[in-house]
Amino acid sequence: MELHFINDEIEKMEKRYCVAFINSLSGFKSLNIIGTKAKNGQTNAAIFNSVFHLGADPALMGFIMRPDTVQRDTLLNIEQTNYYTVNHVNSSIYANAHQTSARYPSNISEFDTENLTPIYKNNFWAPFVKESHINIALCLQDIISIPINNTKLVVGEIIEVYVPEGVLLEDGTIDLELSDTIGGSSLNGYHNTQLIKRLPYALPKSN
């Protein structure tokens, strides 16, 4: 049997039920901690499940900022300083990463509250998460408004990448399972993965 929901029914769902349901629909999600530092030196760490690939040349990543979340400090710090880090969530720190979504005051660093270690590399302004195995340094390029629901797409250029030796495959792919990167679902699911297969570049079948 198949369940069928139309938009009127979705709109009438209890609010938290609806949020969990709609958040499930896109499929699996990336899980990253974004690290920032305000001009006054205050650090911030926040989990995001909306970081996505935007292009390889130039090397760009995007993520979505909601207007109403605790992650506002992230956006304020990026706007103020232009720099931020993206750090993969792995199976050792997923609970700490999840807890960064709690509503702490701006003068409290989630690095402190969640026992994550800010680490500075190569004089980059923003802190990386030491416990994360894949660290990326980005420079803000654009903040694009999405008028329909007052969200913002934050676009950054990848300027430095740190990966553990041994996870980089011959063709340039990073083996995310070897780096212990995990995936997310809806608002609260944390998942290990198992490779089914890597497939070659698809060419049209000949008849």
Add this chain to the structure above:
Amino acid sequence: MELHFINDEIEKMEKRYCVAFINSLSGFKSLNIIGTKAKNGQTNAAIFNSVFHLGADPALMGFIMRPDTVQRDTLLNIEQTNYYTVNHVNSSIYANAHQTSARYPSNISEFDTENLTPIYKNNFWAPFVKESHINIALCLQDIISIPINNTKLVVGEIIEVYVPEGVLLEDGTIDLELSDTIGGSSLNGYHNTQLIKRLPYALPKSN
């Protein structure tokens, strides 16, 4: 040991190596087949790894269109008709789904070449993928330009959802493992998942 790459080194990577590397950096990805139908009735199916949650009220999803891909038919059909479907990739159809990324002419339907079955439900214009277990009907709301690399963010409102009975949890979350939805990595990785844990809504710790 840690490998460190700066942007100058990334820019000098061999092109396909660079594409695989940069595509790995965001983490795990959703995998969906977008189904469309042109005004003349020609159907199209294309795999996307950039579909993401954009908001629950209104219920919105976004995906990224590159200017230079075979998926252009998808955008043309959406612009022409306003309607499209998002269908989760599962472990039975991942190879078919992958193959939809091959460069077929516009007058050939990937539903035919890849043995995917277009199915029409509730008089919705665009075809769903019958073999997919989670089907979503969307109505175009906005196409937002991302000037830095000439990509586009396509924003759609979720107007109908089909899910198998038994995958919907008490709190509204869809159990993506029960629905056999799989995740992606870089350009070519297909992954099953195993739930580590679902965590409750995060509240600040008291001292």
